[in-house]
Amino acid sequence: MKIAVKNLGAIKQAEIDLGKKLNVFCGPNGTGKTYLAYLIYSITSLNNKSLGRILEKEYINQLVSTNTTSIEIEVNKLWNYREEEVQTIKENLWNLFAVAENKSEKFFSKTEIQILDTFETFESQFTEMNFKKEIKLYGYKFIISKIKKTHNINITLDENQIKDQDFLRFLEIALLSRVYSILAFYPIVSSTIFPVERNSIYTFSEELSIRNNDRYEMIKELSSKKDINPMDLFFKPNTRYPQPIRDGLRVAENLENTQKLSSPYYDFATEIEKELLNGKVTVTNEGNVEFSSDKAPRVKLSFHQSSSIVKTLSSLVIYLKHLATKDDLVIIDEPELNLHPDNQIKLTRIFARLINQGIRLVISTHSDYIVREINNLIMVSSTDENPELVDLAKEMGYEKDEYLKLDDFKAYLFKYKNASAKQTEVVPIKCDKNGFDVETLDKTIEDLNDRSNQLFYALKYGKDYE
Template sequence: MKVEIHNLGVIKELEIDLKPLTVFIGRNGTGKTWTASTLASIFGKHGLDRYFKSYIDGETQQKYPIIDNAIEQFIQEGNISIDLINFAEEYAEAYINDVAQSSLSLMKTFLSSEERDFQSRKISFNLATVKEEILDNVKKYSLEKQISFGSQGKEYLNIFKEIGEKNIYFNIISKDNFFKKIPIRLFKKLLLQEIFQILHSSFYSDVYRFPIQRTTFITFPFFLEKESLEFENVNFDETSNIDLDVKIIFEHSDKPKNKKTSEPVQSLIEILANACIKTTEEREKEIKKRPEIAIYADLAELLEKQVLQGKIDFNDPRLENKIFFQPSEKIKLEITAASSLVQGLTPLFLCLRYLAEPGELLIIDEPEIHLHPSVQVAITEFLAMLVQAGLKVLIITHSPYILDHLSNLMKAAKYKDKETIKDKFYLERTEAFIPQEKVSVYLFEDGIAKNILNQEGRIDWGTFGDVSDDISHIFP
């Protein structure tokens, strides 16, 4: 997926190609984190929420005649089907560009900047290289809901989409066979939220951010509230004054108390909270229903054993939540007493163990932070394994070890007999050998971003080498 950004802080203009593994490098203050935050503001749930509200309020530029026609048909007939593949083919690019425009109001939150004016920023996406993947993701989406409405609670709006099918269906079901029309305002919101949710998640099914503050916030105990918002327990009628908003998409809302933080830190806290709330038993049930996510639990275990060299656990998810690290059977440490390596990588472990699903985007700011060079090399292999397992990864790094070893992994992917070379690598896994076509690397400098991955798979990280040359020549 290609993206162009203009006038974003120090960035004058850049064009980047987002691959399954995308790497940003460059000196401090060159716009790497701002670019990552911009992408998170668009592709994450905050971008979807903002766009939904803007569209309902009539503040967006893009309109969707297919949806308008479907609403008119539903008013007359009480049931419709919408061809989502046709909808995505026609509107996916227009949709994500309209979301980008709508996300301007989120930028101060995402970049923790009250002073900057982001209205001059321009961003656009070209989906030519990922269109088929997006359509395939739309087909894979499944949905089945029944939402009650009416004063007697005998009428239901049924919403259904099956895996592999292109159509989504909306129809009214009445227990007493008496047809009652659903309030049009309510139906429009319900239809839009489902259509937008499906299309939005076809880019990245979710976005998780791991900011550099992760080594601090992982040590904070926190309290949780859990509120259930089940569709089956909600009634609506024509006289209802409930202001339905996009929160109804979620079955429950898990939020730490009394937070007013920047979006990257907020995203990290949500990862910790949601991982803490979900028990191991619940995750195992999910794995039984969806075997394709078992690989993320396996990768979490590999991270524990081969990188962290110990086990991560909570004390009690119902009380004040503390995270513990157990390096051996006889030793159990609070996370505050664990090494910075453990503190820095525990959020990633929790995300994989309890939350991760295929197609999600992980944005990791400086994965090398507090890591010995040997661990930086191992984590490079691990990140490549995540990509090979169906996740998308964007990292911001200052580590020449990561870049050099990434080149090794791309070269290893070209070997015919990969088993014969795997013992040369830290994790000794051929799954870490990543094809070059899945990787993009960009150097940010002088207000632009330059592709520094050449056709042979070599990464030109001269920005680090220049410093080495400088200090080596201070004394003859």
């Protein structure tokens, strides 16, 4: 699935291939990387899709009586659904970026968003889909499956599901919309994002509470305006924070329930705890995040007492322990944040294993260490063509499940064409079996090395240095 974007913030034009398992955004500050990451999140997040596609009584009755049903999907309706969702996202960019609605025209009137597949390609991909997935929605569990060469979707309920009125209402107004979302944006089932503000979300979640801010805004408007319908306020979106931050706060407010869930990627979380944090991140029954160091396991530190690396990585650890599912897209803004170079390299290798276990990644980075380690993982993946690399890769500690295939990877450089340019170009970076180069990082490092060498030799040889 390729998306094309024009005139979004600093970005003049960009085309991103979300079919790749790893997309890397590179470039100077203020070039639009975060804006594009937010947009990708909005397009791919399951929880942000609209509801309202009514499931017919026939299918509801089958699910209630037999716990299973089969629905034939009309491809043209699925195609129209995706087009409508993209249009809805465009119309609500003000909400995504926390801009006042009356300023939307000023900031986003020229923005264009498009998914580049043709209908024929979309239809072919849908026909070839072959999958079986367990989906959890609003606390309800389903298995959704599709067989190749058919247009039918099979839905199976958990046999222990309580079929009360709330559940029946969910079936009617939400289930079909969620099925459409999964199919229309396949193979990405849903996405989660870790913005740079992630190290503050758990620290200040109570102060930044979405629920509290919603109440405050309602009271404020009701007290200042006499002629206002309270129901309009109830359904009015909260735009105090950008959507990724709002969603992160909602997760933080629901940790007491989240910690009861278990993810198939739990072991990756424990590896991060062992190799990077040297301790354990836990969630109490009250939903508070605590950390205990391996050096003092009986001492429980509250989140605000913990080190910066714990604050930065805890949200990822909790996601991998409790929420991650196969075919999720994980978007991380600056994964190197607060990490020593050694830990940046370790985290990059964990990312590679996650990718090879079904998680997709979009990262934006300024880290030469992450870029170099990605290059190493691409190079060691050539062991089939270069048997002499096998022993060397083992000697260096690289495992086969860390290899990154070149076809699964894409990198992009965000940059201004020249000093007078007002918008950035987003250019695919050439990548081969040796990896890729980021010219903005390389030039900075070369300039720094040149200055260091000149100063060193001037100090060493004094007047004799030329």
